[in-house]
Amino acid sequence: MQELTKLEILEILNDWNYWNRDFEEYIPRQEYLDRIKLFRKSGEIIVLTGIRRSGKSTLLKLEMQSLAEEKSKKELLYIYFEDPRLSDNLNTxxxxxxLEVYRENINPKGEIFLFLDEIQNVSGWEKWVRTAYELKKAKIYVTGSSSKLLSGEIATSIGGRYLNIDVYPLTFREYLIFKGIKCxxxxxxxARxxxxxxxxxxxxxxxxxxxIATVEEDLKKEELISYFNTILLKDIMARYGLKNYDKLKTLAEYILSNDTKQNSISSIGKALKYGYNTTGDYIDYxxxxxxxxxxRNYNYSLKKQIASDTKYYTTDTGFVNTLSFSFSGNMGRLFENIVFNELKRRGGEIFFLNANGHECDFIVKSGDKITECFQVCYKLNEYNKKRETEGLLMACRKFGLKTGFIITESYSEAFYEDEIKIELIPITAFLLKIPVS
Incomplete structure (x- = not known):
């Protein structure tokens, strides 16, 4: 592709930046904005990573809007590296x-706050960013839609110079705020x-x-299908040079239709008649x-833990339902996935525990200790209550915990078994952190 002229670059920058126009209005995600503001004080590179369309770009723009309260808008430079007008072979x-065009035309001498959105599209970006940081050319913000962004050599290149924030789709509390409900x-x-x-x-x-939270219901599924296809095509197929889209899509659909179940690379490959290496690579992507x-199944032996079967969860349950799997027939799995996502956002390492003929859905490790145990049961009744309770008690006894939690559709009560307190919590109360017992 022919190299862009300076005039073309200036036109692109003018389209994306706010030097001569007002910022759009967005619903703020306050916890993320507070963390970004805190990290801003450090002077380090701020990196936002997460799945495509999770809101990283919006958070950058809200941070720009916050900075504009005390800085000139012309000191803020935003670059979106998925603009099709930019070269397919982006490099340093x-x-x-x-930066040269920006200095010549917009901000010759002032401070620069540089926002590099979807930076993984630029070959060699990490060394350029490190140099710009070391030479104090700008205060730098970076976003990317791949966990590889901060792995291996890249992490080494900017190691010790960045602070990372994982950006997820909305929590249920945030979702309600988008709907105008504060709880x-x-x-x-x-009351609500x-x-x-x-x-x-x-x-x-x-x-x-x-x-998805803001569009009309009849558009939600179409949007989600678009997200799913774009992630597979752009973030995986194009990035890793894959040729067989149908094969990748089939594997993704298979795992999404079997999420929350124990699996392994071997069992998935056998079910789909894929080779072990291909299956492992696709899952890794x-x-x-x-x-x-x-x-993974928790074990004090890291070697046994790594060798254990795996459970997979999707970052967003919309993908499961969009791929035409039964909604009402999958409520138990969807509940479990929602609880996993909430625990993931709260921090700590998450495992399941399958031992002595019993299973506990989630155990949470904080530091070097197991601190919480959770069962998830959509409909708790006389037929499954004993099984769910025994699995939770097994985990609590193993780790010396005095309280375990069962997340249900609507039950709210507490009872004791062998001096261990079992709390039943409605899933909405759990997600909103509302104490109900």
Missing amino acids: KTLDLI TDLMEYT KTDINRFFTEYLRYGGFPR LKQVYMLFEI
Whole structure:
């Protein structure tokens, strides 16, 4: 492709930046904005990573809007590296030229706050960013849609110079805010219970991507299909030079239709008649673009833990339902996936525990200790209560915990078994952190 002229670059920069226009209005995600503002004080490179369309670009623009309260807009330079007008072969020369054009035409001498959106599209970006940081050319913000962004040599290149924030689709609390509902205590939770339950069903069905929360219902599925296809085509196929889209799509659909179940690379490959290496590579790609997360059966032996079967969870339940799998027939799995996503966002390492004929859905490790155990049961009844309780008690006894939690559709109570407290919590109360017992 022919190299862009300076005039063409200036036109692109003018289209994306706010030097002569107002910022758009966005619903703020306050926890992320507070962390970005805190990290800003450090002077380090700020890196936002997460699945495509999770809201990284919007967070950059809200940070720009915050900075504009005390800085000139012309000190803010935003570059979106998925603009089709930019070269398909983006490299550090492109970055040099963009900065040169910006200095010549917009901000000759002032401070620069540089926002590099979807930076993984630029070959060799990490060394350029490191040099710009070391020479104090700019305060730098970076986003990317691949976990590889900060792995291996790249992490080494800018290691010790960046602070990372993982950006996820909306939590249920954020989803309600997007719907105009603020729920922070038991009184509000009780008063708005009907609306909360209605929006939870919507959240369960369509997931938490920010735009999905705001578009009309008849457009939600089409948007999600577009996200799914774009992630596979652009973030995996194009990036890794793959040729067989149908094969990758089939594997993604297979895992999404069997998420929350114990699996292994061998069993998935055998089911699809794929080779072991191909299956492992495809799964790794899906993890790198944040479509999938995995957890393993906990064991004190790291070697045995690594060799154990795996459970996969999707970063957004909207993908499961969009691929035409039964919604009502999958409520138990969807509940489990929603709880996993919430625990993931709260921090700590997450495992499942399968031992002595019993299973506990989630155990959470903080530091070097197991601190919490959770079962997830959509409909708790006389037929499954013993099984769910025994699995939870097994985990609590193993790790010396005095309390275990069962997340259900609507039950709220507490009882004791062998001096261990079992708390039953409605899933909406759990997601909103509302104490109900």
